Amino acid sequence: MQWKTIAQNWLNQLTNEDPMKNELTELLRNDQLAEDCFYKDLEFGTGGIRGVMGPGTNRLNIYTVRKVALGLAQYVAEQGESAMKRGVAISYDSRHLSEEFAFEMAKVISGQRVTAYLFDALRPTPLLSFAVRHLQAFAGVMITASHNPPEYNGLKVYGEDGAQLPPEAADVIINYIEKSGSNLIQDTINTEQLQSQGLLVSIGDAVDQAYIKELQTIRINKEVNDVSIVFTALHGTASKPMQQTFESFGFANVQYVKEQEQPDPNFSTVKSPNPEETGAFELAIQYGEKVGAELLLATDPDADRLGVAVRDEQQQFKLLTGNQIGTVILNYLLEEKLNAGELPRNSVVMKTIVSTDIVSAMATKHDIETVNLLTGFKFIAEKILEYEKSKEHSFLFGFEESYGYLIGDFVRDKDAIQTAAFIGEIAAVYKARGKTIYQVLQEIYEEYGFYKEQTLSITLEGKGGAEQITQIMDSFRNNAPSAIHDINIQRVEDYNSGKSIDYITGMKSSIQLPTSNVLKYHLENGAWFVIRPSGTEPKCKFYFATRGQTEQEAAETLKIISDSVLNRVQTEILEKA
Template sequence: MHWRQKVDYWLETLGDEDPLKIDLLKNLSNEKLMEDSFYKDLAFGTGGIRSVMGPGSNRLNVYTVRKSALGLAQYILDQDDDAKTRGVVIAYDSRHLSQEFALEAAKTIGRQGVQVYLFDELRPTPLLSFAVRHLNAYAGIIITASHNPPAYNGIKMYGQDGAQLPPAAVDSMVGYLEQIESELLIEAADEKQLKKSGLLRYIGEKVDLAYIQALRTIQLDKKAQPKDLYIVFTALHGTATKPVKKAFSALGFNDVIFVKEQSFPDGNFSTVKSPNPEDAAAFDMAIQYGKESNSDILLATDPDADRLGVAVKNDLNEYVLLTGNQMGAILIQYMLEQKKLAGNLPEDGCIIKTIVTTELASAIATNYGIKTIDTLTGFKFIAEKINEFKQFNSHTFLFGYEESYGFLIGDFVRDKDAIQAAVFISEAAAYYKNQGKSLYKILTGLFEKFGYYKEETRSIMLEGKNGAEQIERIMTSFRDEPPGTINSIPVIKIEDYFKRESLDTVTGEKAEINLPKSDVLKYKLEDGSSICIRPSGTEPKCKFYFAVKGKTAESANERLSELVKAVFNSTCDLALHSI
């Protein structure tokens, strides 16, 4: 159906009092907006569905939420009877309409006779992942758009292992969604009737307590007294304040100052431009608190508390924001150091990271005799590897991470977990402070030992239908006309994850990439640098990941700057002029 026909259909079908119809009527003259809102149906990306809220088949609203929920219900119903009984856990974050969308999903799924467990108030994403496993549910949903702007919301769907649905399950889900004639005709059950029948059950504190109990298992130095470590924490108006307070209290961290202005849930994220801990500006208030209290480390979580950002004091006693790559390196060093000291470092231990995450992680792991495995971007691929380890008894999972501030220590959760990361990096900070060292000193020590690894991610924002087409043209240009050199440095290897094939440009030899098919390209240069390019699975962006290694901090910074400049400003090779 053409997008104009879809607009007419929605106008004919929606009731006159429906807020979405009123919104549509106000914006009918905005042809570009109408086309973007209706030209396609919402599609699953790396982290589920994420979109601007509003009327339209390509927007998140009560009807597209019902459609996604119905697709999941039908997927469950086509499994065995046990899946229907085990049911679905649903959670939601602090965004506008998150609670309403969660209830609509619950009522839609419950109407199909599938058991639903709905959290009684907002919860972080890792609590949802934990709850699926703890309650032995068959699936999970959380309503969140992570760190996106306030106009966005989204749906993440989880399997029975507590991980986001893998590609095969998503493909099945899409098949069910394609069979749904119209999202506007989907019916939801009555909440009171569902509760009366027992198909809808509200959950809360018992699950929280079980999670905190599990959290205790990741402590490595239970004898350490963190009383002299001073921490500032901000939830950036998201879901983390309550669970982080409980976690720090349970693990003995009492000198924690919470940024009061950002502790309460707020879908407008009114004190920050972006609720993303990767954004240095998001730390402005935390830095003020840190200076006033002379705190050692500053911690910030995104709205659904799956990502953690950390700021530490440098040699000039100024707070600097660590990158996700740097944080992961510190956590790996602390974990492996402690396990070796305790004599319980497993010979089959394994670190799992993504293909765009720093190679410093591999260098540290190798120094301890620990293997590192790379996966595609997206934490569900890390979770898949954890399942493989369990199934085949092949490796002991130690740590999983991705450069975008996502970390996992204990596999009782199967998604990135900022609460775990917050208490674990605080434990590391306390341990090293007792030795007279800061986290910054630990990081510089790693660089001095293994080399100065430096990474940077750049994104080109291209919104709407035209933007999606531009991103596709960029990827096609890179794939069909790969650069022979970048910044005058020869490209020696091209990895095409869509073709699942790598090419040695020197010998012409090709090799299979043993990872799932994905629209990702990676170029490895003669000097050890690399560039990875991929469309974002959750945002209208084309993302570029740059990585270099230098003998000094200055040489690494210079090399990285030149590489980024060559890609974004050069008139040759890299196809950015298709924008």
């Protein structure tokens, strides 16, 4: 088997001093696990490369990181001397080996005579995106696995606009990475020499302060800041920048969850450091009840995603969904900018195809266009750059349902730091007007209808799991249902073929988006569901959305559709596999 040959090659090349040699020796006693570690290379997904740490081509380790670094450096070098001098900005989060991976990345890149700008300590993803633009670097790398479990790590590669690479650019980089080969020999790079030559540069507070200064540009009601906030960094990177940001916004009544304030690669106080999950807010809720807070905020480890909890009509803390957070932000932006006469006529809202449609209705009311894009914030950033050049539209707001938002485009990735500060302003302004965020959200539903969404995932790990995910996609693509629980399907969009098929007329039309392994089904009652493999985790993801005259009606319809789809997956696909 080819994987065994590759594994044995690794074992032969690793020195006896390398601790990975013993780990690999032990691993090879388990054929099934060893095959999963070596049967393929880690692949670029929606968030770059991400995987479990350990030996192997399908694991994240110092050697897979070195391979990416070498390929990236060779790509930059091919672009000429100017690109090499502009170099690559590098940051890292609080995970196991993140600092070591970042330093290795910087050493390999600068060893190829390409300038490497390495942050002097861990920083959030939005700071890396900002640094690329601020330093006018040619590229950027963020070492992170976002909110994955502790055994994961990964990296994201950024272009000169500060955005994650879109598919076309990623393909070019991937070709260089594949050609770089697997070098398992210990490096002999002299870092002190690289530093003295100005090729390995440490960056820090100056970039942070420039970012904090830019944050002031997103503020609308600058004098209103009376709100009680509890914030948690969930053991990640956000504590220091968030404290600086709150202070710069004038928020004096902020409590920090001390138990989760310091970086911890094991995320020891939570089951998952994911602000989408209620469990991540357990300590924040305890703090909130103790101090009588009005707003709870939580960032994931690399601080690109933000979770928000507000008090409902019973004064209980309620965790908002990503779609609800996006709805509240857009409502505030539209109303406040319109009242201030600062809403450009060519404003545009950007969202992903799996995010709530209520924002489209809100934008339409104000004669503003909404652009729907593929999952992955890089597509939003790509469209920002396109409009920046063409002047066709002025960026107002971008978001995705998975808790990612962008208000100020001085960052070109989702930014939990700026969003947390902006949500604080929203809460303070509504409080001054005698309202809460929850009350405003209910008013929005009363006006536009009750939109209800849900995201569910089936975890299918390893080689066998990947095959099952393929079977699910093939089944829905090649044996598509005509109805879901007696609700007829009106239209299906296959983003892999780039075709949309109207089930009523039989007409086919082209989808003006990049190809992607995604299926979206539109039902005759206005509901829809989407199926796609995760680009960063061993999961098949399902998105459901509907709209009702009441919250109960929307919730009941949503349950009917989701139960029916998942039952088909379980009984007709997985149980027969």
